[in-house]
Amino acid sequence: MPELPEVETVRRGLDRLLPGRRLSAIDRLWPKSFPAGDSELNAVLGRSVLGVRRLGKGLLIDLEDGLSLAVHLKMTGQLVLVDPASQDRFGAGHPSDSLVDSLPDRSTRVVFHFGPVQLYFNDQRKFGWIKLVETARALEGEFFSGLGPDTLDPSLNGPGLAVRAGKRRSPVKAVLLDQKVLAGVGNIYADEALFAVGIHPLTPADRLTTEDWARLLAALRQVMNLSLDLGGSTNRNYVDAEGKRGAYLDFAQVYSRAGQPCRRCGTPLDKIRAAGRGTTLCPHCQPLNR
DNA sequence: CACTTGACCTGTCCGC
């Protein structure tokens, strides 16, 4: 599911709603989603949340006294906070497109209780995970080590990305999806950015100039910032920390629009396979010519 | 070594 804009939207919601809340109980309905021993689980109970950070597509929920919950949502993971009191407080209850009224549901894998408030980890396909880590080691350890610079990190520029991408001959799309090169890009925003700059996804990465990488980075940031403004992309499962869907796909130029006319030139969009992923492009605006 | 493919899972959609 979630790429950088979706994970960041979840992070913002959780970082607004969770800090100060004390973890009182954990229900593991599908223990493989959160493999931990009883002693580990007991160790986190009673600790309050300090804040929520994002590393690429991963999340770190920092708790008191040096422990953190590392979370990866993979394709279909959700973290949704339900506060029973908020319905009374705001009278009207949740938005009609919200999923929170029906939780837990069959995709609920783990429930974190903060007194009367619940944080649901839902994950239809069970690819996502939660792991307990020492805060000090979270960045260097097994979970998020090796991540490249964040796509929205302002200290990264075009030449820097060009160096990181190196002289790889694999398709440019495969390089964009490699989290060790650049963290946060997934299938949707890779396709959108490649369309924006008119580069065919199968173009060997070593054919791109430094200028190309700079334009690609700028395009990635533009589509991601637009998506952040719109609450992310919801294809099927994605919802934010309050159960709300994202609206970006209404504005997508190519993703999930195969066969439909290019919004720029009218040519029917092609669907191909690149880096093992379904890939949509405009054969006219993104010629494979280098 | 660089690069690609299969596996992890459940659910949905499409064609026969």
Next chain:
DNA sequence: TGCGGACAGGTCAAGT
């Protein structure tokens, strides 16, 4: 309707 197959936002390990 039913059934098989392909496909879905990500990332590893294993393969070529």
